[in-house]
Amino acid sequence: MGGYMLRRALVAIPLLIVVSFLTFILNTLSPMDPAEVVLHTQGVPRITDELLTETRAALGMDRPLLTRYWDWLLSCLRLDFGDSYVTGKPVWSLLGPAFVNTLQLTLVSVIAVILLSVALGILCALKEGKLLDKSIRSVSFILTSMPSYLLAALLVLYFSVKLDLLPTNGMDTVGSYILPVAVITISYAGIYFRIIRSSMLSNLNEDYVLFGRACGLPERKITKRILRNSLQMAVSVFCMAIPIILGSTVVVENIFAWPGLGTLSVKAILARDFPIVQAYVLVLAAAFVIVNSFSDMLNAWVNPKLREDR
Amino acid sequence: MNLLEVEKLRIWDGHSGNVLVENSTFQLKQGSCLAIVGESGSGKSLTCRAILRLNNNALRQSGEIRFQGVDLSLLDEREMRRRRGKQLYMILQNGMRAFDPTNVIGVHLRETLVHHYDWNASEITEKLKPAMLSVGLQDPIGILNKYPHQLSGGMLQRIMIALAIVLEPDIILADEPTTALDTVSKFEVVEQFIRLRERMGGSMIFVSHELGVVRKLADEVLVMKSGSIVELGTTADLFSNARHEYTRYLMSSQRMLNDRFQQLMGGAGIVGR
Amino acid sequence: MKRLRYLFNNKLAALSLILISATFIVGIFAPWMAPNDPNEVHMELRFASPSWEFLLGNDHLGRCVLSRLIHGIRPSVLWVLAALFVSAGLGTIIGFIAGYRRGRIDSFLMRICDIMLSFPGYVMILAIIGILGVGVENILLAFVLIKWAWFARIVRTSVMGYAELEYVKFSKALGVGNLRIMRTHILPVTLPDIAVASSSAYGSMVLQISGFSFLGLGIQAPHAEWGMMLNEAREVMFSRPEMMLAPGIMTVVFVSAVNFFADAIQVALDPKLRTNSSNRKYQSALVAEKMRRDEVA
Numbered sequence: 036m037g038g039y040m041l042r043r044a045l046v047a048i049p050l051l052i053v054v055s056f057l058t059f060i061l062n063t064l065s066p067m068d069p070a071e072v073v074l075h076t077q078g079v080p081r082i083t084d085e086l087l088t089e090t091r092a093a094l095g096m097d098r099p100l101l102t103r104y105w106d107w108l109l110s111c112l113r114l115d116f117g118d119s120y121v122t123g124k125p126v127w128s129l130l131g132p133a134f135v136n137t138l139q140l141t142l143v144s145v146i147a148v149i150l151l152s153v154a155l156g157i158l159c160a161l162k163e164g165k166l167l168d169k170s171i172r173s174v175s176f177i178l179t180s181m182p183s184y185l186l187a188a189l190l191v192l193y194f195s196v197k198l199d200l201l202p203t204n205g206m207d208t209v210g211s212y213i214l215p216v217a218v219i220t221i222s223y224a225g226i227y228f229r230i231i232r233s234s235m236l237s238n239l240n241e242d243y244v245l246f247g248r249a250c251g252l253p254e255r256k257i258t259k260r261i262l263r264n265s266l267q268m269a270v271s272v273f274c275m276a277i278p279i280i281l282g283s284t285v286v287v288e289n290i291f292a293w294p295g296l297g298t299l300s301v302k303a304i305l306a307r308d309f310p311i312v313q314a315y316v317l318v319l320a321a322a323f324v325i326v327n328s329f330s331d332m333l334n335a336w337v338n339p340k341l342r343e344d345r
Numbered sequence: 346m347n348l349l350e351v352e353k354l355r356i357w358d359g360h361s362g363n364v365l366v367e368n369s370t371f372q373l374k375q376g377s378c379l380a381i382v383g384e385s386g387s388g389k390s391l392t393c394r395a396i397l398r399l400n401n402n403a404l405r406q407s408g409e410i411r412f413q414g415v416d417l418s419l420l421d422e423r424e425m426r427r428r429r430g431k432q433l434y435m436i437l438q439n440g441m442r443a444f445d446p447t448n449v450i451g452v453h454l455r456e457t458l459v460h461h462y463d464w465n466a467s468e469i470t471e472k473l474k475p476a477m478l479s480v481g482l483q484d485p486i487g488i489l490n491k492y493p494h495q496l497s498g499g500m501l502q503r504i505m506i507a508l509a510i511v512l513e514p515d516i517i518l519a520d521e522p523t524t525a526l527d528t529v530s531k532f533e534v535v536e537q538f539i540r541l542r543e544r545m546g547g548s549m550i551f552v553s554h555e556l557g558v559v560r561k562l563a564d565e566v567l568v569m570k571s572g573s574i575v576e577l578g579t580t581a582d583l584f585s586n587a588r589h590e591y592t593r594y595l596m597s598s599q600r601m602l603n604d605r606f607q608q609l610m611g612g613a614g615i616v617g618r
Numbered sequence: 619m620k621r622l623r624y625l626f627n628n629k630l631a632a633l634s635l636i637l638i639s640a641t642f643i644v645g646i647f648a649p650w651m652a653p654n655d656p657n658e659v660h661m662e663l664r665f666a667s668p669s670w671e672f673l674l675g676n677d678h679l680g681r682c683v684l685s686r687l688i689h690g691i692r693p694s695v696l697w698v699l700a701a702l703f704v705s706a707g708l709g710t711i712i713g714f715i716a717g718y719r720r721g722r723i724d725s726f727l728m729r730i731c732d733i734m735l736s737f738p739g740y741v742m743i744l745a746i747i748g749i750l751g752v753g754v755e756n757i758l759l760a761f762v763l764i765k766w767a768w769f770a771r772i773v774r775t776s777v778m779g780y781a782e783l784e785y786v787k788f789s790k791a792l793g794v795g796n797l798r799i800m801r802t803h804i805l806p807v808t809l810p811d812i813a814v815a816s817s818s819a820y821g822s823m824v825l826q827i828s829g830f831s832f833l834g835l836g837i838q839a840p841h842a843e844w845g846m847m848l849n850e851a852r853e854v855m856f857s858r859p860e861m862m863l864a865p866g867i868m869t870v871v872f873v874s875a876v877n878f879f880a881d882a883i884q885v886a887l888d889p890k891l892r893t894n895s896s897n898r899k900y901q902s903a904l905v906a907e908k909m910r911r912d913e914v915a
Contacts, residue, residue: 050732058745177874180870182832182866182873183825184845184848188848188855191855241442242442243445245435245437249429249434249435250429250430251429251457256456263448264445264446264447279738282738283740285744286832286833289833301833301835305752312744316745320736
């Protein structure tokens with residue numbers, strides 16, 4: 036057990052290093068010269084070659100790549116991602132709070148997704164083939180085929196404009212969580228409840244259910260076993276869902292002007308504010324790797340079989 | 346005296362109406378072992394499960410199944426459940442899948458025993474220990490704390506047999522208990538079945554397509570082909586002069602495999618396939 | 619063949635296929651199919667209701683909604699399809715090499731896949747747009763860069779499941795060339811898996827690209843694209859919510875058809891997966907692999 040955890044943690048470290056290196060060289064792949072961008076954004080009227088060399092030196096761009104990477108990595112570890120080209124403020128002062136906001140949105144959404152999909156999954160599996168099962172599945176089918184921004188627009192039209200119940204943007208009150216979380220939940224629960232449902236149904240046909248019944252165990256105990264087994268499968272699925280949802284709140288954040296990473300990054304991209312884009316990619320990729328490792332560990336903890344298979 | 350009488354058992358698919366077992370009538374005498382043989386899909390397992398009323402919901406069944414004079418098909422679910430395990434015990438083909446993969450083996454054994462008897466935890470362990478040792482499972486306590494995937498198929502099969510020893514059922518229904526095993530474990534498990542019979546004198550229905558095993562274990566053999574009984578007779582009778590063409594075909598194909606196997610293994614095949 | 623017949627017996631699946639093909643054809647021949655120039659501005663016809671000349675009415679610049687919808691098929695649907703083909707092709711080749719050769723090549727290729735997959739899809743796309751600039755072609759490039767690794771994983775799992783089968787081992791023992799074994803024995807049986815994976819990825823890719831266009835990171839004005847049209851409609855959402863109808867319904871219907879078709883393919887293949895017990899383990903691996911990337915937009 037401990038061995039597996041350690042191994043899983045050790046796998047994450049080289050991955051983090053490679054990911055950070057790739058993020059670092061993103062900048063050098065850019066068709067635009069960062070020095071030029073800096074001068075442009077600072078509103079320098081005439082850009083001379085001399086000025087460019089000077090700026091490059093100031094940015095430390097004349098040194099070898101690996102040295103620069105090392106320095107960059109060290110400063111990143113101190114949460115120093117440089118300054119925004121556009122506002123001149125330290126990147127982390129913008130990114131940090133946004134990251135927290137995104138995490139909050141993700142966390143609330145993940146909980147809602149899990150609750151809704153487990154509930155619907157069990158309900159549909161118990162009522163398999165009945166009208167309820169069929170109608171839930173058809174509705175979810177259409178909802179998952181709907182772009183989330185369209186869904187968001189419809190919800191806003193109804194709840195905020197027509198009923199005037201919920202705020203349409205920002206994250207000032209608890210109420211402002213409702214619409215963004217609803218959009219994310221509807222999109223993802225539609226996928227995940229089907230997995231829970233089919234996993235429960237396939238468990239129903241497993242031999243252990245037959246043997247349990249053949250031993251005369253009451254149906255209550257059998258259902259408990261089926262639930263346990265399907266939820267175990269569900270744990271793996273949800274473990275994968277957390278990083279996926281964390282990485283894909285972009286659209287929803289932008290629609291509801293949620294002051295998170297998604298909004299920040301799109302603004303930065305449109306303004307060509309590289310340090311922010313770079314830090315955004317690094318922070319999210321690192322978070323993704325770390326969350327992934329944690330969810331694998333959680334998964335292994337719940338599914339004893341996984342620990343030995345690998 | 347007949348312990349179990351199956352009369353005109355018919356099993357069909359409720360949706361498509363396909364008949365899977367037709368007009369099946371046979372008896373199981375007290376203390377004897379009846380083997381049901383046939384190719385896969387011939388309805389052997391379905392018959393076995395029908396006796397316990399454990400076929401898939403989509404399947405329907407009709408006919409009479411009298412156990413100790415009581416028609417099982419008329420019992421309500423609770424009465425039926427009380428008989429399952431304690432009186433009618435089923436051993437499955439694949440031990441690997443027969444136990445809940447998320448729990449250690451002991452959980453299932455204890456739950457079953459607690460359900461049927463008013464024993465406390467230490468009594469259960471006391472009962473299980475000798476039973477497990479007697480089927481050749483060393484370190485019973487260790488095994489009770491293992492997950493199914495940590496044990497071999499042969500061991501799991503023997504655990505199911507050990508549970509039978511503790512439960513002391515009137516009839517054991519073994520559904521292809523040796524099919525999923527390699528030759529050595531198969532030999533061991535068959536030995537355990539023979540000992541189980543000697544020990545408990547219980548009656549047994551043994552479903553198999555392995556005639557070698559059947560010959561060692563069964564008193565009577567029932568041959569099924571696509572849902573119908575084609576032949577029924579004592580083991581000795583059937584193996585020496587099979588009347589039905591299909592039985593002869595089954596035996597000759599089995600013999601060919603067996604000869605071939607013995608050739609390959611240098612005559613080392615203990616229990617022929 | 620039997621499976622194909624199943625697909626056509628399933629009426630909804632057949633309907634989906636017809637809808638998808640029709641969309642493709644209309645998209646390919648967009649300039650001839652569209653009744654009007656999609657970019658022609660008629661300020662006097664702003665928000666006009668449907669008329670005989672403009673069947674679906676006009677947008678905020680008086681442009682023909684129907685024509686924009688038809689021209690929008692190209693970026694929203696066809697270019698995504700092209701990106702899908704490229705990444706599936708690339709992933710298939712790499713997955714084949716990894717799954718068939720095994721050993722060090724396999725672990726090397728899989729490490730690369732791990733790295734590619736350790737960037738969340740959206741983040742990768744944003745990173746690429748961030749560097750190369752806003753535009754559909756960069757999103758498509760990002761799709762290829764992300765999805766090939768995913769396809770490679772799936773194909774590898776699938777190939778490994780089949781390469782262990784007896785007849786393949788038998789052919790190997792007979793000394794049949796590797797390329798020949800791959801072509802005659804493995805490719806035909808892995809194709810269904812590739813088809814299932816591609817079709818299920820397609821729906822989410824269409825949603826994603828329209829999502830990015832909606833954010834203004836995809837196609838640039840004045841070109842038409844469904845997500846873009848929805849974005850333009852959003853600005854007048856409160857006064858003229860009906861502007862969202864045409865592109866919205868089109869997207870939902872098309873993606874539903876794709877998803878439905880993907881499901882139908884999977885069901886058509888399922889009996890084979892279920893009866894062949896050697897595939898049991900690998901099938902669950904395949905599902906797990908699929909889940910890893912199931913994103914929605």
